[in-house]
Amino acid sequence: MSADLTELYQQVILDHNRRPRNRGKLPTANRVAHGDNPSCGDQCSVYLRLDGDRIAEITFDGSGCAISQASASLMTTQLKGKTTADAQKLYDEFHTIVTTGQAPEEISDLGAFAGVHAFPARIKCATLGWHAALNAIKGDPADATTETHKD
Amino acid sequence: MSADLTELYQQVILDHNRRPRNRGKLPTANRVAHGDNPSCGDQCSVYLRLDGDRIAEITFDGSGCAISQASASLMTTQLKGKTTADAQKLYDEFHTIVTTGQAPEEISDLGAFAGVHAFPARIKCATLGWHAALNAIKGDPADATTETHKD
Amino acid sequence: MLDVNKIRADFPILHQQVNGHPLVYLDNGATAQKPRRVIDALVHYYERDNSNVHRGLHALSMRATDAYEGARARIAKFINAADPAEVIFTRGTTESINLVAHSWGHAHLKPGDVVLTTEIEHHSNLIPWQQAARASGATLKYVPFLGGDAEGGLDLAALDTLLTPQVKLFAFTHISNTLGTINPAAELCRRARAVGAVTVIDAAQSVGHMPLDVRALGCDFLAFSGHKMCGPTGIGVLYGRRALLDKLAPDETGGGIVVSVTYEGATWKPAPERFEAGTPNVADAIALGAACDYLDSIGRDQIAAHDAVLAQVAMEKLSTLPGIRIIGPRTGAARSGLVSFAFEGVHAHDIVTFADEDGVALRGGHHCNQPLMRKLGLTSTTRASFYLYNTEQEIDALVATLRRTLKFFIG
Amino acid sequence: MLDVNKIRADFPILHQQVNGHPLVYLDNGATAQKPRRVIDALVHYYERDNSNVHRGLHALSMRATDAYEGARARIAKFINAADPAEVIFTRGTTESINLVAHSWGHAHLKPGDVVLTTEIEHHSNLIPWQQAARASGATLKYVPFLGGDAEGGLDLAALDTLLTPQVKLFAFTHISNTLGTINPAAELCRRARAVGAVTVIDAAQSVGHMPLDVRALGCDFLAFSGHKMCGPTGIGVLYGRRALLDKLAPDETGGGIVVSVTYEGATWKPAPERFEAGTPNVADAIALGAACDYLDSIGRDQIAAHDAVLAQVAMEKLSTLPGIRIIGPRTGAARSGLVSFAFEGVHAHDIVTFADEDGVALRGGHHCNQPLMRKLGLTSTTRASFYLYNTEQEIDALVATLRRTLKFFIG
């Protein structure tokens, strides 16, 4: 396996893909948004319980490649308990990671996605769940279609 | 001037172009048809007085290149007094002349158009008046658009 | 038997390394590669003859017009059309189908009418009919497909019930791009004709892969793309029976299609000009003619046999992989040279990414067949699709890379 | 000043004999010739990168997608669009205008509305509006043109009366392909915007001949063809302002434009995908990007100056010919690099045929401008149209062949 591919499919990603965290509908959710990656058919729904501006609970559901599923899973573990402002900040950092391959020191597991930058076609996969989560936070009922976004 | 071009623009053609015969509307006409060459804009109307199956009188009107105008003019001189069957026969001979360059011995002035065969794009010009005349004979009110025909 | 080594030498693109491995191009269902002869036709045109067509009397324009109309005649022969005027140049299958849906649909469909298609259509032979039905008030109905060994074959018994006199048009694919099903197109046309329905065949996957004769099929319209049959991108064909075309209004209007224009209105030339508004894609039409020459020099019957053998071998070898589900008709049923498959727990995109590391080009996804995928209980499949330059060794490379991928993801 | 000899070396087609004479290509208004760089872009694509775009994850598909989207961005820069998504690939100007007439017209036009265009439009910017007006019940009105020294210039005083709040759309040409008129496009857009009308510019004759900036022009839509700007046939662009595009439904539907499809219906992706159903003309889009590179490497301001000088020289030399009538704006007025003319008693087609004997490629006819011809009292004109590779010597060849022709016909 090439170095690029090993970078892309890090252990943490494979682990989240095999055993997704926080998967399934959230009965207590007060926000939900859906994301589509129309070119490849990946889908992701994100369910939130917002408590003021804090993300009290978050789950996801969907289907897609290992990158998209692991990213959504890992995201839920990172966002739980954060404020909505923190969530936006984390996404910005995550976006930098997947587009540049540069992971800042202090960021832990999200850095596993640095390998994505070598596969530009997969950036959309990695950000799908994040787009859905941010739309849910914004209360935007529109689908988060990755192709409307400049990743 | 090249031999091909001299062949195309024979004296008889130039003469008919400069001094068209039987040009203008025919007040006594009982048949009329219009021909268009849509790619180049050539137009030709043919007016007939049919007397039984004989072409008692024939005139033409229109605008276009020397080939189309001379051909229509010469045609009127050839068709006047002929039966409609003769007209069809003459057209068939004319068509052979302009597509193959082969003029049968006995055909006189029509042979002047043999040079057209070396300029396939001009065959439509040479046959425009003829198509209008045959449509007039048939009593076909539809425009004779040269591009519907396989010349 | 095809001399595949000789054929491969005709395709410059095949002789490259991808990620350190020789390119194994198994994405022919999406687009085919181009032989030298087709590329040369483009270069020749632009270096010697390029000019606008139809309205010119100078040497270049006459050469360009002759070559363009020559390509039309060549393609008419390729599909055995009665008349070159029945060949309308379009951008591809999608535009060809839209042309019929717009022009024919607008003129003929009304509330109470039925447009019939099938559950296995590509989006390009599905959405235009949804739109035409919506615009006219007609109803769109679908011929269902079968499961089991005939998976993806059409349910011809259901067709008996569906093909009523209300059906004004029946549009179906010749070959399914996802399942590999080859539909009995001549029979479908015959039965549609019996109730007076106009037929539209989507021949995107068939015309370059097997002998095809529009008169033997008995269809009214047939659509295909150049790029899937070794021709360039940006050119395709709508074949239409002359009698129907002459009664149809153009969808796009503009220069080149008119007899007479005033500030009040315009009158149309006959087919094919009527349907080709604006400067046509001259160069690519000519190169598509060259693709016909190339394919006929090999023989489409030979290509069909070669495709079928590769699909058979691929299905046998793939079925040794653990947990694989092969989609589409099994043994016996008519099947084209493509094989779709899925694995529980490994997504098609991860498979395609891993295969690419080994130089193997596959396609993964819904293949523009979303509703069909849903019916199959899948979100995506991986597809290997073959053509005249593919070999059995390439199937071994495919199986090897899949085995490595499964090992990585499943262990 | 252009180094025309150096430029000519870039165009393989120019170095040939026609009927024993060096080719003098003066039919650039119909289509332009292609530099080596554009031809090479096609060859490179088909020999190295050819694949279907957007839906693929293998190396070739990613390269093809990058090159295709790169071309879109390149063209956006060429016309200074705010966003590459505002560049929609079409077959050419005609299809671009039809797209607006169909999609925008269908959604917005109703009885009582006025569509405004001008009396000098090419059929491709005329008939689509006649059709859209007919389909919607709107009225089509024309801005008249002037005579005299400003022949073919628009009557801007009449525009005051015509531009009422009922006008929903104003479509006009940037440069007339018959008269050479350069319309004051920015002013026309500004005045149309003042009454709330959407503007559509036909830039077929301008985009490759002068600097063009859609934001400076302030237009809503702008249409052009690749083949008239040194690009390949079969590719063109519709520029549309993002805010308008996002509210428009697609005209053609099929694969590649949808988010989600069921047997009941579909939802659309945003622009540009929404408007590009089916496999796009990938190779020619990429080659059009190469044409932008080429033209910008020369400089469109330089090309415009060169065109203008040639037109000026041509008008001076042509006016020495007996009985000539030169059409279009005279001294002072804005004028592009093409000159139309007519002789009493010698038809344009005979002139073109004679010129061809001397290797000079001209166009004769109505130039897809039939109603304008009628207004000018003509049935056809002969047109010489210039581009970056033409020289003053070629104008001498033009005048010499015309002199011979006149001698033959008139004496």
Ligand SMILES: Cc1ncc(COP(=O)(O)O)c(C=O)c1O
């Ligand atoms: C002013 C103008 N508009 C529109 C067109 C149509 O362009 P195309 O034939 O490339 O669609 C042309 C060229 O023929 C033109 O000169």
Ligand SMILES: Cc1ncc(COP(=O)(O)O)c(C=O)c1O
């Ligand atoms: C069965 C089928 N129909 C239609 C199409 C659409 O063809 P195109 O994208 O060339 O218009 C395709 C190819 O993608 C296909 O496989």
